């Protein structure tokens with residue numbers, strides 16, 4: 708059995724002749740928050756869609772919790788996914804939507820009801836739970852999307868821009884939730900352009916550029932290395948500095964697996 712919660716080996720996706728993801732290797736340990744960064748069009752969504760079984764890779768392999776992504780049933784049972792637009796039924800109320808998802812996930816009704824109440828309270832959505840989703844604001848839909856991604860307590864959660872559209876308090880709740888999930892041994896694959904969130908939460912950061920993983924390592928290591936490469940000027944480098952550097956020089960010098968050049 709693979710010791711990794713998320714594992715990818717030489718994973719690639721071509722759209723026609725266009726390479727979206729090329730030879731991606733990942734080995735992410737259980738209970739880790741993995742910050743997945745990259746410029747627009749780098750291949751992040753394509754990667755996530757392959758890892759969540761929604762898109763068939765052109766070549767390569769991947770496993771979630773030890774199960775190959777070709778075993779869709781086993782994999783989808785173990786994962787939660789918040790895509791950029793959460794799949795919600797406008798005509799349902801928030802509570803009905805969550806009960807529906809709980810049913811799909813075979814969560815017993817009593818247990819589902821308790822979890823739904825707990826999460827609605829946590830995300831300050833309880834008062835709106837019996838309104839139709841068609842009347843929800845963007846942030847309220849985002850909260851419902853997050854709740855339904857974690858309701859079945861998956862062992863691996865993929866979150867695409869989870870704080871998008873959220874007010875500061877709700878964004879804080881999401882960050883706390885991610886930290887709690889990881890503390891409970893859930894693996895969180897976090898894709899976002901909001902670098903301070905990644906800096907705060909991620910154990911490991913991977914930067915994708917033109918379909919290649921061009922840097923990987925703990926945020927502190929990547930920042931320290933960027934500072935050292937800058938002539939030892941030392942301190943004060945941010946994840947944004949790292950991002951900007953590796954996504955412009957990447958085609959000149961590919962990174963090794965530990966993020967070094």
Ligand SMILES: Nc1ncnc2c1ncn2[C@@H]1O[C@H](COP(=O)(O)OP(=O)(O)OP(=O)(O)O)[C@@H](O)[C@H]1O
Nearest residue numbers: 722725726727745746747748749750751752753754
């Ligand atoms: N269905 C598709 N058909 C053809 N090309 C696609 C398709 N989906 C994505 N691509 C291309 O694949 C590449 C990677 O796209 P992807 O959506 O994975 O990037 P991303 O890193 O998620 O970007 P963003 O940060 O903008 O969401 C891009 O060049 C994009 O144009």
